[in-house]
Amino acid sequence: MSNTKVIYLLLIFVAFGFLLRLNNISERSLWTDEFFTLFESTGHGAGVKSLLDRLAKNDSVELLKAQDFKAYLVNDQNKSIKDVTTGIFNTDTHPPLYFWIMNIWMRIFGDSVLAIRFFSVLMGLFAIILAYQVGSHLFGRAVANFCALFVSVCAFSVRYSQEARSYSLILVLALLSWLFLLRFEKHNRNSDALWFAIFNSCGVYTHYFFAFIALAQFVYFTVIYRNNAEKLDKFYLVFLASLLILAFGFIPLIQNGYNFVATEWIFGYPGLVDKILYLFCGNPQYFLILNRVTNFEGLFLSIGLGILIFLVFRIFKEGAIKYPRQVFFCLLIFLVPVVGMFLIDIFEKGALLRQGRFWMFPFVGFIPLAGYLLNYIFLKNKKIVFLIIFVLVVLSILSNKVQFGPAPKYASNWINAESAGKTSAVFIYNCRGAVFAQAYYLDNNIYLIPVSNETQLKNGINKIYSFADKVFIVRHYFHTNPFLITQPFMETRDINSGIRFIKEIKRDNISVTEFEKCIL
Numbered sequence: 001m002s003n004t005k006v007i008y009l010l011l012i013f014v015a016f017g018f019l020l021r022l023n024n025i026s027e028r029s030l031w032t033d034e035f036f037t038l039f040e041s042t043g044h045g046a047g048v049k050s051l052l053d054r055l056a057k058n059d060s061v062e063l064l065k066a067q068d069f070k071a072y073l074v075n076d077q078n079k080s081i082k083d084v085t086t087g088i089f090n091t092d093t094h095p096p097l098y099f100w101i102m103n104i105w106m107r108i109f110g111d112s113v114l115a116i117r118f119f120s121v122l123m124g125l126f127a128i129i130l131a132y133q134v135g136s137h138l139f140g141r142a143v144a145n146f147c148a149l150f151v152s153v154c155a156f157s158v159r160y161s162q163e164a165r166s167y168s169l170i171l172v173l174a175l176l177s178w179l180f181l182l183r184f185e186k187h188n189r190n191s192d193a194l195w196f197a198i199f200n201s202c203g204v205y206t207h208y209f210f211a212f213i214a215l216a217q218f219v220y221f222t223v224i225y226r227n228n229a230e231k232l233d234k235f236y237l238v239f240l241a242s243l244l245i246l247a248f249g250f251i252p253l254i255q256n257g258y259n260f261v262a263t264e265w266i267f268g269y270p271g272l273v274d275k276i277l278y279l280f281c282g283n284p285q286y287f288l289i290l291n292r293v294t295n296f297e298g299l300f301l302s303i304g305l306g307i308l309i310f311l312v313f314r315i316f317k318e319g320a321i322k323y324p325r326q327v328f329f330c331l332l333i334f335l336v337p338v339v340g341m342f343l344i345d346i347f348e349k350g351a352l353l354r355q356g357r358f359w360m361f362p363f364v365g366f367i368p369l370a371g372y373l374l375n376y377i378f379l380k381n382k383k384i385v386f387l388i389i390f391v392l393v394v395l396s397i398l399s400n401k402v403q404f405g406p407a408p409k410y411a412s413n414w415i416n417a418e419s420a421g422k423t424s425a426v427f428i429y430n431c432r433g434a435v436f437a438q439a440y441y442l443d444n445n446i447y448l449i450p451v452s453n454e455t456q457l458k459n460g461i462n463k464i465y466s467f468a469d470k471v472f473i474v475r476h477y478f479h480t481n482p483f484l485i486t487q488p489f490m491e492t493r494d495i496n497s498g499i500r501f502i503k504e505i506k507r508d509n510i511s512v513t514e515f516e517k518c519i520l
Protein backbone atom coordinates (compact mmCIF):
# COMPACT_ATOMS: atom_id res chain seq x y z
CA MET A 1 0.00 0.00 0.00
CA SER A 2 1.39 3.41 -0.99
CA ASN A 3 2.05 6.17 1.52
CA THR A 4 -0.75 8.25 0.02
CA LYS A 5 -3.29 5.48 0.51
CA VAL A 6 -2.09 4.96 4.07
CA ILE A 7 -2.58 8.66 4.83
CA TYR A 8 -6.08 8.68 3.32
CA LEU A 9 -7.01 5.56 5.26
CA LEU A 10 -5.73 7.00 8.53
CA LEU A 11 -7.66 10.22 7.89
CA ILE A 12 -10.83 8.16 7.44
CA PHE A 13 -10.16 6.28 10.69
CA VAL A 14 -9.47 9.53 12.55
CA ALA A 15 -12.58 11.21 11.13
CA PHE A 16 -14.78 8.26 12.04
CA GLY A 17 -13.20 8.04 15.49
CA PHE A 18 -13.82 11.76 15.94
CA LEU A 19 -17.55 11.34 15.22
CA LEU A 20 -17.80 8.47 17.72
CA ARG A 21 -15.99 10.49 20.37
CA LEU A 22 -18.29 13.49 19.92
CA ASN A 23 -21.37 11.32 20.42
CA ASN A 24 -23.07 12.31 23.70
CA ILE A 25 -19.91 14.01 24.98
CA SER A 26 -21.62 17.11 26.41
CA GLU A 27 -25.03 15.69 27.28
CA ARG A 28 -23.69 13.12 29.71
CA SER A 29 -23.11 14.43 33.23
CA LEU A 30 -19.67 15.07 34.60
CA TRP A 31 -19.06 12.50 37.31
CA THR A 32 -17.21 12.45 40.60
CA ASP A 33 -13.67 11.92 39.30
CA GLU A 34 -14.02 14.62 36.65
CA PHE A 35 -14.78 17.19 39.34
CA PHE A 36 -11.42 16.32 40.90
CA THR A 37 -9.91 17.33 37.57
CA LEU A 38 -11.78 20.64 37.75
CA PHE A 39 -10.79 21.79 41.21
CA GLU A 40 -7.27 20.32 41.13
CA SER A 41 -6.42 21.70 37.67
CA THR A 42 -7.71 25.17 38.54
CA GLY A 43 -5.42 25.26 41.59
CA HIS A 44 -8.24 25.02 44.15
CA GLY A 45 -7.36 21.62 45.59
CA ALA A 46 -5.91 22.99 48.82
CA GLY A 47 -8.75 25.52 49.14
CA VAL A 48 -11.36 22.80 48.76
CA LYS A 49 -9.79 20.76 51.54
CA SER A 50 -9.45 23.80 53.79
CA LEU A 51 -13.10 24.78 53.29
CA LEU A 52 -14.52 21.32 54.00
CA ASP A 53 -12.22 20.84 57.00
CA ARG A 54 -13.52 24.12 58.42
CA LEU A 55 -17.15 23.14 57.82
CA ALA A 56 -16.60 19.81 59.56
CA LYS A 57 -15.34 21.30 62.83
CA ASN A 58 -18.39 23.03 64.31
CA ASP A 59 -21.76 21.55 65.15
CA SER A 60 -23.34 24.84 64.04
CA VAL A 61 -23.38 24.69 60.24
CA GLU A 62 -22.70 27.58 57.85
CA LEU A 63 -25.45 28.51 55.41
CA LEU A 64 -23.62 28.54 52.07
CA LYS A 65 -25.17 28.49 48.60
CA ALA A 66 -24.28 26.49 45.51
CA GLN A 67 -22.56 29.52 43.99
CA ASP A 68 -20.11 29.61 46.92
CA PHE A 69 -18.86 26.15 45.98
CA LYS A 70 -18.88 26.74 42.21
CA ALA A 71 -16.16 29.35 42.67
CA TYR A 72 -13.75 26.47 43.32
CA LEU A 73 -14.53 24.88 39.93
CA VAL A 74 -13.57 27.73 37.61
CA ASN A 75 -10.29 29.21 36.45
CA ASP A 76 -8.62 31.76 38.65
CA GLN A 77 -5.88 33.79 37.02
CA ASN A 78 -4.30 34.27 40.43
CA LYS A 79 -3.70 30.52 40.76
CA SER A 80 -0.38 29.27 39.40
CA ILE A 81 1.07 25.88 38.50
CA LYS A 82 2.59 25.92 41.97
CA ASP A 83 -0.91 26.11 43.48
CA VAL A 84 -1.96 23.18 41.29
CA THR A 85 1.03 21.14 42.45
CA THR A 86 0.54 21.98 46.13
CA GLY A 87 -3.11 21.03 45.96
CA ILE A 88 -2.37 17.69 44.29
CA PHE A 89 0.41 16.69 46.69
CA ASN A 90 -1.75 17.52 49.72
CA THR A 91 -5.16 16.28 48.60
CA ASP A 92 -4.89 13.76 45.74
CA THR A 93 -3.29 10.42 44.91
CA HIS A 94 -2.11 11.13 41.36
CA PRO A 95 1.08 12.60 39.91
CA PRO A 96 0.70 16.16 38.60
CA LEU A 97 1.41 16.11 34.83
CA TYR A 98 -2.18 15.76 33.58
CA PHE A 99 -3.37 18.49 35.96
CA TRP A 100 -0.59 20.83 34.80
CA ILE A 101 -1.64 20.30 31.21
CA MET A 102 -5.31 20.83 32.03
CA ASN A 103 -4.53 24.03 33.92
CA ILE A 104 -2.97 25.50 30.76
CA TRP A 105 -5.69 23.97 28.56
CA MET A 106 -8.54 25.54 30.55
CA ARG A 107 -6.84 28.93 30.61
CA ILE A 108 -6.97 28.85 26.81
CA PHE A 109 -10.22 27.00 26.04
CA GLY A 110 -12.32 27.51 29.18
CA ASP A 111 -13.88 25.12 31.65
CA SER A 112 -17.14 24.06 29.98
CA VAL A 113 -17.98 20.35 29.87
CA LEU A 114 -17.00 20.13 26.21
CA ALA A 115 -13.78 22.08 26.76
CA ILE A 116 -12.44 19.98 29.62
CA ARG A 117 -13.30 16.73 27.84
CA PHE A 118 -12.02 17.77 24.43
CA PHE A 119 -8.36 17.40 25.40
CA SER A 120 -9.01 13.68 25.90
CA VAL A 121 -10.77 13.57 22.52
CA LEU A 122 -7.66 14.93 20.83
CA MET A 123 -5.47 12.44 22.67
CA GLY A 124 -7.80 9.65 21.55
CA LEU A 125 -7.44 10.72 17.92
CA PHE A 126 -3.66 10.93 18.26
CA ALA A 127 -3.71 7.40 19.69
CA ILE A 128 -5.24 6.13 16.41
CA ILE A 129 -2.20 7.35 14.47
CA LEU A 130 0.23 6.04 17.07
CA ALA A 131 -1.49 2.63 17.07
CA TYR A 132 -0.77 2.46 13.35
CA GLN A 133 2.88 3.34 13.90
CA VAL A 134 3.38 0.75 16.66
CA GLY A 135 1.52 -1.92 14.68
CA SER A 136 3.61 -1.18 11.60
CA HIS A 137 6.87 -1.61 13.51
CA LEU A 138 5.68 -4.86 15.03
CA PHE A 139 3.72 -6.65 12.29
CA GLY A 140 3.80 -4.50 9.14
CA ARG A 141 1.37 -2.12 7.44
CA ALA A 142 -1.49 -4.55 6.88
CA VAL A 143 -1.81 -5.26 10.60
CA ALA A 144 -1.12 -1.59 11.41
CA ASN A 145 -4.25 -0.55 9.49
CA PHE A 146 -6.37 -2.76 11.72
CA CYS A 147 -4.60 -1.53 14.86
CA ALA A 148 -5.61 2.01 13.96
CA LEU A 149 -9.13 0.94 13.02
CA PHE A 150 -9.55 -0.94 16.30
CA VAL A 151 -8.52 2.09 18.39
CA SER A 152 -10.81 4.25 16.28
CA VAL A 153 -13.99 2.27 16.95
CA CYS A 154 -13.63 0.04 20.02
CA ALA A 155 -15.79 1.03 22.98
CA PHE A 156 -12.97 1.26 25.52
CA SER A 157 -10.79 3.73 23.63
CA VAL A 158 -13.79 5.79 22.51
CA ARG A 159 -15.35 6.04 25.98
CA TYR A 160 -12.14 7.00 27.77
CA SER A 161 -11.48 9.61 25.09
CA GLN A 162 -14.56 11.39 26.43
CA GLU A 163 -13.50 11.63 30.07
CA ALA A 164 -11.88 14.66 31.67
CA ARG A 165 -9.35 12.34 33.23
CA SER A 166 -5.81 11.26 32.38
CA TYR A 167 -6.47 7.86 30.77
CA SER A 168 -6.53 9.02 27.16
CA LEU A 169 -3.24 10.83 27.76
CA ILE A 170 -1.84 7.66 29.34
CA LEU A 171 -2.66 5.71 26.17
CA VAL A 172 -0.83 8.26 24.03
CA LEU A 173 2.25 8.36 26.27
CA ALA A 174 2.38 4.55 26.44
CA LEU A 175 2.20 4.23 22.65
CA LEU A 176 4.83 6.95 22.23
CA SER A 177 7.24 5.31 24.66
CA TRP A 178 6.68 1.95 22.95
CA LEU A 179 7.11 3.45 19.49
CA PHE A 180 10.44 5.09 20.29
CA LEU A 181 11.63 1.96 22.05
CA LEU A 182 10.87 -0.03 18.88
CA ARG A 183 12.69 2.56 16.81
CA PHE A 184 15.65 2.41 19.16
CA GLU A 185 15.60 -1.37 18.96
CA LYS A 186 15.66 -1.23 15.15
CA HIS A 187 18.00 1.70 14.43
CA ASN A 188 19.99 2.00 17.67
CA ARG A 189 19.74 5.82 17.52
CA ASN A 190 20.47 7.89 20.61
CA SER A 191 17.67 10.34 19.77
CA ASP A 192 15.09 7.54 19.85
CA ALA A 193 16.47 6.35 23.18
CA LEU A 194 16.18 9.86 24.61
CA TRP A 195 12.56 10.24 23.50
CA PHE A 196 11.76 6.84 24.97
CA ALA A 197 13.15 7.95 28.32
CA ILE A 198 11.21 11.23 28.19
CA PHE A 199 7.84 9.67 27.32
CA ASN A 200 8.31 6.87 29.83
CA SER A 201 8.97 9.44 32.54
CA CYS A 202 5.99 11.53 31.42
CA GLY A 203 3.85 8.42 31.72
CA VAL A 204 4.81 7.87 35.37
CA TYR A 205 4.31 11.61 36.02
CA THR A 206 0.74 11.05 34.76
CA HIS A 207 -0.10 7.86 36.66
CA TYR A 208 1.95 5.64 38.97
CA PHE A 209 0.66 2.46 37.32
CA PHE A 210 2.50 3.45 34.16
CA ALA A 211 5.42 1.81 35.93
CA PHE A 212 3.87 -1.55 34.99
CA ILE A 213 4.36 -0.70 31.31
CA ALA A 214 7.94 0.37 31.99
CA LEU A 215 8.53 -2.90 33.84
CA ALA A 216 7.21 -4.88 30.85
CA GLN A 217 9.61 -3.03 28.55
CA PHE A 218 12.47 -3.72 30.94
CA VAL A 219 11.68 -7.45 31.06
CA TYR A 220 11.41 -7.63 27.27
CA PHE A 221 14.83 -6.11 26.62
CA THR A 222 16.46 -8.12 29.41
CA VAL A 223 15.18 -11.40 27.94
CA ILE A 224 15.50 -10.72 24.21
CA TYR A 225 18.94 -9.08 24.31
CA ARG A 226 20.51 -11.06 27.12
CA ASN A 227 23.24 -12.14 24.67
CA ASN A 228 23.73 -8.68 23.16
CA ALA A 229 25.67 -6.83 25.83
CA GLU A 230 26.14 -3.65 23.78
CA LYS A 231 22.44 -3.09 23.06
CA LEU A 232 21.35 -4.22 26.53
CA ASP A 233 23.83 -1.90 28.27
CA LYS A 234 22.62 1.00 26.15
CA PHE A 235 19.01 0.21 27.06
CA TYR A 236 19.87 0.00 30.75
CA LEU A 237 21.57 3.38 30.50
CA VAL A 238 18.47 4.89 28.90
CA PHE A 239 16.22 3.26 31.48
CA LEU A 240 18.42 4.68 34.22
CA ALA A 241 18.10 8.11 32.59
CA SER A 242 14.30 7.87 32.78
CA LEU A 243 14.58 7.00 36.48
CA LEU A 244 16.80 10.04 37.03
CA ILE A 245 14.22 12.24 35.31
CA LEU A 246 11.61 10.80 37.66
CA ALA A 247 13.82 11.28 40.71
CA PHE A 248 14.28 14.99 39.89
CA GLY A 249 10.53 15.55 39.69
CA PHE A 250 9.73 13.54 42.79
CA ILE A 251 12.12 15.38 45.12
CA PRO A 252 9.28 17.63 46.44
CA LEU A 253 7.13 14.56 47.00
CA ILE A 254 9.91 12.81 48.93
CA GLN A 255 10.58 15.93 50.99
CA ASN A 256 6.95 16.65 51.86
CA GLY A 257 5.66 13.12 52.06
CA TYR A 258 2.55 12.08 50.15
CA ASN A 259 -1.02 12.05 51.32
CA PHE A 260 -2.68 8.71 50.55
CA VAL A 261 -5.70 9.31 52.79
CA ALA A 262 -7.97 9.39 49.73
CA THR A 263 -7.07 5.83 48.70
CA GLU A 264 -9.50 4.20 51.12
CA TRP A 265 -11.87 3.71 48.19
CA ILE A 266 -9.52 1.14 46.63
CA PHE A 267 -8.24 -0.81 49.66
CA GLY A 268 -9.84 -2.82 52.41
CA TYR A 269 -11.81 -5.37 50.39
CA PRO A 270 -10.94 -8.94 51.44
CA GLY A 271 -11.96 -12.02 49.50
CA LEU A 272 -10.55 -13.95 46.58
CA VAL A 273 -13.48 -15.00 44.40
CA ASP A 274 -14.44 -11.52 43.25
CA LYS A 275 -10.80 -10.69 42.47
CA ILE A 276 -10.48 -13.78 40.27
CA LEU A 277 -13.80 -12.92 38.63
CA TYR A 278 -12.63 -9.43 37.73
CA LEU A 279 -9.31 -10.81 36.56
CA PHE A 280 -11.24 -12.50 33.76
CA CYS A 281 -14.17 -10.17 33.14
CA GLY A 282 -12.30 -6.86 33.02
CA ASN A 283 -10.90 -7.43 29.54
CA PRO A 284 -14.32 -7.66 27.77
CA GLN A 285 -14.85 -3.99 28.69
CA TYR A 286 -12.68 -3.25 25.68
CA PHE A 287 -15.76 -4.14 23.63
CA LEU A 288 -18.68 -3.18 25.87
CA ILE A 289 -18.63 -0.88 28.88
CA LEU A 290 -21.12 -1.40 31.69
CA ASN A 291 -21.60 0.93 34.63
CA ARG A 292 -21.36 -1.98 37.02
CA VAL A 293 -20.70 -5.66 36.38
CA THR A 294 -23.06 -7.95 38.31
CA ASN A 295 -22.16 -11.57 39.08
CA PHE A 296 -24.39 -12.76 36.22
CA GLU A 297 -22.89 -10.29 33.78
CA GLY A 298 -19.43 -11.21 35.04
CA LEU A 299 -20.12 -14.89 34.36
CA PHE A 300 -21.46 -14.05 30.89
CA LEU A 301 -18.46 -11.88 30.10
CA SER A 302 -16.07 -14.54 31.40
CA ILE A 303 -17.62 -17.16 29.10
CA GLY A 304 -17.29 -14.74 26.19
CA LEU A 305 -13.70 -14.06 27.13
CA GLY A 306 -13.03 -17.81 27.29
CA ILE A 307 -14.30 -18.22 23.74
CA LEU A 308 -12.21 -15.23 22.63
CA ILE A 309 -9.08 -16.65 24.29
CA PHE A 310 -9.65 -19.97 22.54
CA LEU A 311 -9.91 -18.27 19.13
CA VAL A 312 -6.93 -16.03 19.82
CA PHE A 313 -4.84 -19.00 20.95
CA ARG A 314 -5.63 -20.83 17.72
CA ILE A 315 -4.62 -17.83 15.64
CA PHE A 316 -1.60 -16.78 17.67
CA LYS A 317 -0.24 -20.26 17.71
CA GLU A 318 0.66 -19.50 14.11
CA GLY A 319 1.57 -15.88 14.89
CA ALA A 320 3.96 -16.87 17.67
CA ILE A 321 5.89 -18.99 15.20
CA LYS A 322 6.04 -16.23 12.60
CA TYR A 323 6.47 -13.28 14.99
CA PRO A 324 7.78 -14.71 18.29
CA ARG A 325 9.51 -11.54 19.47
CA GLN A 326 6.57 -9.27 18.62
CA VAL A 327 3.95 -11.50 20.22
CA PHE A 328 6.10 -11.87 23.33
CA PHE A 329 6.43 -8.09 23.60
CA CYS A 330 2.66 -7.51 23.22
CA LEU A 331 1.83 -10.18 25.77
CA LEU A 332 4.26 -8.64 28.26
CA ILE A 333 2.75 -5.18 27.84
CA PHE A 334 -0.70 -6.71 28.39
CA LEU A 335 0.04 -9.21 31.17
CA VAL A 336 2.46 -7.33 33.44
CA PRO A 337 -0.10 -4.62 34.38
CA VAL A 338 -2.84 -7.24 34.85
CA VAL A 339 -0.67 -9.46 37.05
CA GLY A 340 0.68 -6.44 38.96
CA MET A 341 -2.79 -5.13 39.80
CA PHE A 342 -4.03 -8.62 40.64
CA LEU A 343 -1.19 -9.10 43.13
CA ILE A 344 -1.93 -5.73 44.72
CA ASP A 345 -5.58 -6.74 45.00
CA ILE A 346 -4.63 -10.04 46.63
CA PHE A 347 -1.98 -8.89 49.08
CA GLU A 348 -3.29 -5.39 49.84
CA LYS A 349 -7.02 -6.30 49.75
CA GLY A 350 -7.50 -3.96 46.84
CA ALA A 351 -10.16 -3.51 44.19
CA LEU A 352 -8.04 -2.29 41.27
CA LEU A 353 -9.21 -4.74 38.62
CA ARG A 354 -12.79 -3.89 39.52
CA GLN A 355 -12.19 -0.38 38.16
CA GLY A 356 -12.59 -0.36 34.38
CA ARG A 357 -10.28 2.60 33.82
CA PHE A 358 -7.26 0.72 35.21
CA TRP A 359 -7.58 -1.69 32.29
CA MET A 360 -6.12 1.12 30.16
CA PHE A 361 -2.62 -0.04 31.10
CA PRO A 362 -2.90 -3.58 29.63
CA PHE A 363 -4.99 -2.14 26.76
CA VAL A 364 -1.78 -0.78 25.25
CA GLY A 365 -0.50 -4.31 24.67
CA PHE A 366 -3.90 -5.54 23.53
CA ILE A 367 -4.07 -3.13 20.55
CA PRO A 368 -1.45 -4.81 18.30
CA LEU A 369 -2.86 -8.24 19.18
CA ALA A 370 -6.35 -7.09 18.16
CA GLY A 371 -4.95 -5.65 14.93
CA TYR A 372 -3.17 -8.91 14.14
CA LEU A 373 -6.34 -10.89 14.89
CA LEU A 374 -8.51 -8.70 12.63
CA ASN A 375 -5.99 -8.88 9.79
CA TYR A 376 -5.81 -12.66 10.11
CA ILE A 377 -9.59 -12.96 9.86
CA PHE A 378 -9.67 -10.42 7.01
CA LEU A 379 -7.36 -12.60 4.91
CA LYS A 380 -9.69 -15.55 5.49
CA ASN A 381 -13.08 -13.86 5.18
CA LYS A 382 -13.52 -10.11 4.62
CA LYS A 383 -17.25 -10.17 5.35
CA ILE A 384 -16.68 -11.41 8.92
CA VAL A 385 -14.32 -8.51 9.61
CA PHE A 386 -16.83 -5.98 8.27
CA LEU A 387 -19.43 -7.53 10.59
CA ILE A 388 -17.02 -7.36 13.56
CA ILE A 389 -16.30 -3.68 12.89
CA PHE A 390 -20.02 -2.95 12.60
CA VAL A 391 -20.63 -4.65 15.95
CA LEU A 392 -17.74 -2.73 17.55
CA VAL A 393 -19.23 0.57 16.33
CA VAL A 394 -22.67 -0.31 17.71
CA LEU A 395 -21.16 -1.31 21.06
CA SER A 396 -19.21 1.97 21.14
CA ILE A 397 -22.38 3.97 20.60
CA LEU A 398 -24.11 2.02 23.37
CA SER A 399 -21.14 2.47 25.70
CA ASN A 400 -21.21 6.23 25.11
CA LYS A 401 -24.61 6.29 26.79
CA VAL A 402 -23.32 4.63 29.97
CA GLN A 403 -23.16 7.12 32.81
CA PHE A 404 -20.28 6.57 35.17
CA GLY A 405 -21.31 7.50 38.64
CA PRO A 406 -22.03 9.10 40.92
CA ALA A 407 -23.11 11.70 38.34
CA PRO A 408 -25.12 14.65 39.66
CA LYS A 409 -26.67 16.27 36.57
CA TYR A 410 -30.05 14.55 36.71
CA ALA A 411 -30.38 14.85 40.49
CA SER A 412 -29.43 18.54 40.49
CA ASN A 413 -31.77 19.36 37.60
CA TRP A 414 -34.59 17.56 39.42
CA ILE A 415 -33.92 19.60 42.57
CA ASN A 416 -33.84 22.80 40.49
CA ALA A 417 -37.25 21.97 39.01
CA GLU A 418 -38.76 21.09 42.39
CA SER A 419 -37.32 24.28 43.91
CA ALA A 420 -38.64 26.69 41.26
CA GLY A 421 -39.95 29.82 43.00
CA LYS A 422 -39.19 28.44 46.47
CA THR A 423 -36.39 28.74 49.02
CA SER A 424 -34.63 25.37 49.17
CA ALA A 425 -31.76 23.77 51.02
CA VAL A 426 -29.77 20.69 50.03
CA PHE A 427 -27.97 18.66 52.69
CA ILE A 428 -25.13 16.41 51.61
CA TYR A 429 -22.41 14.48 53.40
CA ASN A 430 -19.22 16.53 53.74
CA CYS A 431 -17.11 14.76 51.10
CA ARG A 432 -15.39 16.83 48.42
CA GLY A 433 -16.21 14.29 45.70
CA ALA A 434 -19.92 14.77 46.44
CA VAL A 435 -20.26 18.40 47.56
CA PHE A 436 -18.65 20.09 44.59
CA ALA A 437 -20.15 17.68 42.09
CA GLN A 438 -23.65 18.46 43.38
CA ALA A 439 -22.98 22.21 43.43
CA TYR A 440 -21.94 22.30 39.78
CA TYR A 441 -25.43 21.70 38.37
CA LEU A 442 -27.51 23.33 41.13
CA ASP A 443 -29.06 26.77 40.74
CA ASN A 444 -26.81 29.38 42.35
CA ASN A 445 -29.23 30.48 45.07
CA ILE A 446 -30.07 27.04 46.43
CA TYR A 447 -28.50 26.50 49.85
CA LEU A 448 -25.97 23.66 49.85
CA ILE A 449 -25.03 22.49 53.32
CA PRO A 450 -22.31 19.84 53.82
CA VAL A 451 -22.69 17.94 57.11
CA SER A 452 -20.26 15.55 58.76
CA ASN A 453 -22.39 13.90 61.43
CA GLU A 454 -25.92 13.43 62.69
CA THR A 455 -25.70 16.44 65.02
CA GLN A 456 -24.73 18.78 62.19
CA LEU A 457 -27.59 17.44 60.07
CA LYS A 458 -30.14 18.00 62.84
CA ASN A 459 -28.80 21.46 63.71
CA GLY A 460 -28.65 22.47 60.07
CA ILE A 461 -32.27 21.49 59.43
CA ASN A 462 -33.44 23.34 62.54
CA LYS A 463 -31.50 26.40 61.39
CA ILE A 464 -32.91 26.37 57.86
CA TYR A 465 -36.44 25.48 58.95
CA SER A 466 -37.50 29.05 59.71
CA PHE A 467 -37.21 30.28 56.12
CA ALA A 468 -36.80 27.30 53.74
CA ASP A 469 -39.83 25.89 51.90
CA LYS A 470 -38.13 22.67 50.81
CA VAL A 471 -35.32 20.48 52.13
CA PHE A 472 -33.46 17.84 50.15
CA ILE A 473 -31.09 15.19 51.46
CA VAL A 474 -28.71 13.94 48.79
CA ARG A 475 -26.66 10.75 48.97
CA HIS A 476 -23.86 9.75 46.58
CA TYR A 477 -23.12 6.02 46.43
CA PHE A 478 -19.77 4.62 45.37
CA HIS A 479 -20.22 1.08 44.00
CA THR A 480 -17.11 -0.37 45.68
CA ASN A 481 -18.28 0.86 49.08
CA PRO A 482 -21.52 2.89 49.25
CA PHE A 483 -20.51 4.68 52.45
CA LEU A 484 -17.29 6.22 51.17
CA ILE A 485 -19.01 9.39 49.96
CA THR A 486 -22.10 9.28 52.18
CA GLN A 487 -22.93 7.93 55.62
CA PRO A 488 -25.78 5.88 57.16
CA PHE A 489 -27.09 8.87 59.15
CA MET A 490 -27.97 10.55 55.82
CA GLU A 491 -30.63 7.87 55.25
CA THR A 492 -32.94 9.38 57.87
CA ARG A 493 -36.54 10.26 56.94
CA ASP A 494 -37.42 11.73 60.33
CA ILE A 495 -35.68 15.09 60.23
CA ASN A 496 -38.06 17.58 61.87
CA SER A 497 -41.64 17.48 63.14
CA GLY A 498 -42.49 20.50 61.00
CA ILE A 499 -41.18 18.96 57.79
CA ARG A 500 -42.86 16.08 55.98
CA PHE A 501 -41.52 13.57 53.49
CA ILE A 502 -42.67 14.14 49.88
CA LYS A 503 -40.86 11.80 47.51
CA GLU A 504 -37.53 10.21 46.63
CA ILE A 505 -35.66 9.60 43.39
CA LYS A 506 -32.56 7.58 42.58
CA ARG A 507 -30.48 7.69 39.42
CA ASP A 508 -26.82 7.55 38.39
CA ASN A 509 -25.77 6.29 41.86
CA ILE A 510 -27.34 9.30 43.57
CA SER A 511 -30.55 9.37 45.61
CA VAL A 512 -32.46 12.47 46.65
CA THR A 513 -35.14 12.64 49.34
CA GLU A 514 -37.45 15.66 49.21
CA PHE A 515 -39.13 17.19 52.26
CA GLU A 516 -41.55 20.08 52.50
CA LYS A 517 -42.57 22.38 55.35
CA CYS A 518 -45.94 21.41 56.78
CA ILE A 519 -48.71 23.92 56.14
CA LEU A 520 -50.62 24.63 59.35
